[in-house]
Amino acid sequence: MNFSPAVIFSISIVLCVVLLAEAAYLLLTRNTDTKSRINRRMRISEDDKGTKHDILVQLRKERGMNEDGGMVLPLRKLNQLIVQAGLTIGLKKFGLYYAAYLFAITFVLLVLTKSILTPLMALPFTAFVAPLIWLNMRKNKKLNQFGKQLPEAIELITRSLKAGHPVPVALSMVGREMPDPIGTEFGMVVDEVTYGSDLVTALLSLYDRVGHPDLPLLVSSVSIQSTTGGNLREILDSLSGVIRDRLKMKAKIRAISAEGRMSAIFLSAMPIILFLVLLLLMPNYYGGIWHEPLAWYMFAGLAFWLVMGNLLILKMISFKV
Numbered sequence: 001m002n003f004s005p006a007v008i009f010s011i012s013i014v015l016c017v018v019l020l021a022e023a024a025y026l027l028l029t030r031n032t033d034t035k036s037r038i039n040r041r042m043r044i045s046e047d048d049k050g051t052k053h054d055i056l057v058q059l060r061k062e063r064g065m066n067e068d069g070g071m072v073l074p075l076r077k078l079n080q081l082i083v084q085a086g087l088t089i090g091l092k093k094f095g096l097y098y099a100a101y102l103f104a105i106t107f108v109l110l111v112l113t114k115s116i117l118t119p120l121m122a123l124p125f126t127a128f129v130a131p132l133i134w135l136n137m138r139k140n141k142k143l144n145q146f147g148k149q150l151p152e153a154i155e156l157i158t159r160s161l162k163a164g165h166p167v168p169v170a171l172s173m174v175g176r177e178m179p180d181p182i183g184t185e186f187g188m189v190v191d192e193v194t195y196g197s198d199l200v201t202a203l204l205s206l207y208d209r210v211g212h213p214d215l216p217l218l219v220s221s222v223s224i225q226s227t228t229g230g231n232l233r234e235i236l237d238s239l240s241g242v243i244r245d246r247l248k249m250k251a252k253i254r255a256i257s258a259e260g261r262m263s264a265i266f267l268s269a270m271p272i273i274l275f276l277v278l279l280l281l282m283p284n285y286y287g288g289i290w291h292e293p294l295a296w297y298m299f300a301g302l303a304f305w306l307v308m309g310n311l312l313i314l315k316m317i318s319f320k321v
Contacts, residue, residue, distance in 0.1 A: 064082045073091070105126045192205060253319050
């Protein structure tokens with residue numbers, strides 16, 4: 001079969017384009033994967049020429065703590081919630097963002113309702129409840145990620161101890177090789193030990209920053225081994241198995257309780273959907289009662305019982321493992 005030079009040239013061009021696209025794809029995905037594996041502490045270490053102590057202080061300040069790792073705000077619970085939510089902007093920027101959010105939401109409500117009373121009535125929710133809900137959602141998301149990474153981190157420490165490395169070196173491998181959130185957190189533990197803190201105190205500080213319920217098991221294991229002796233590798237190996245079993249149990253409970261969660265979502269959405277459909281199909285259906293104060297009290301009562309029903313369903317499907 002004979003091919004003309006034009007056909008051969010066209011095929012060559014197509015092959016070159018395909019190979020170049022493949023090379024570009026491999027290069028981009030490799031760089032993206034490499035960046036995703038590096039945690040924030042490692043990125044700061046690569047970009048910043050300061051000492052490890054300077055990096056530790058920077059990580060503490062951007063989480064909402066002072067240079068020594070203590071809480072800054074007089075409200076310790078609120079400060080601890082901000083720290084455990086995993087924010088990396090510092091308290092000053094967080095305060096500015098909070099003020100901008102509060103101004104924006106107040107302005108929007110004022111424009112939509114054309115009344116100063118509505119923003120004032122909504123102020124307790126917009127100023128306090130909504131930010132606390134958002135912080136708790138971020139905290140729970142970080143706790144879930146940390147909990148999934150914790151057994152792998154303990155196994156990495158165990159393998160390092162099996163290879164003959166000391167405990168600080170094993171911890172530093174977690175801080176160097178694992179992504180956030182656990183990579184940066186264990187890296188801060190290593191830096192605290194490097195600059196004079198004992199291992200148990202550094203792990204307790206880790207628990208204060210993260211708040212994961214499985215961390216006291218790790219702290220107790222290291223504390224008992226450091227005071228009474230024993231094989232830390234075997235202790236951590238058993239601890240990793242216990243944490244994995246707890247994660248499996250939580251996953252089973254979540255699967256079993258899926259029907260309850262779906263029922264709560266359906267029962268909560270149905271009244272709202274029916275209300276919106278009636279407004280769309282028959283705009284005058286509720287026209288005669290908008291001006292009645294009793295109607296708004298009734299709507300408030302319906303919302304209250306809707307929330308109470310969801311809380312009861314949430315209580316029934318929530319289990320502590």
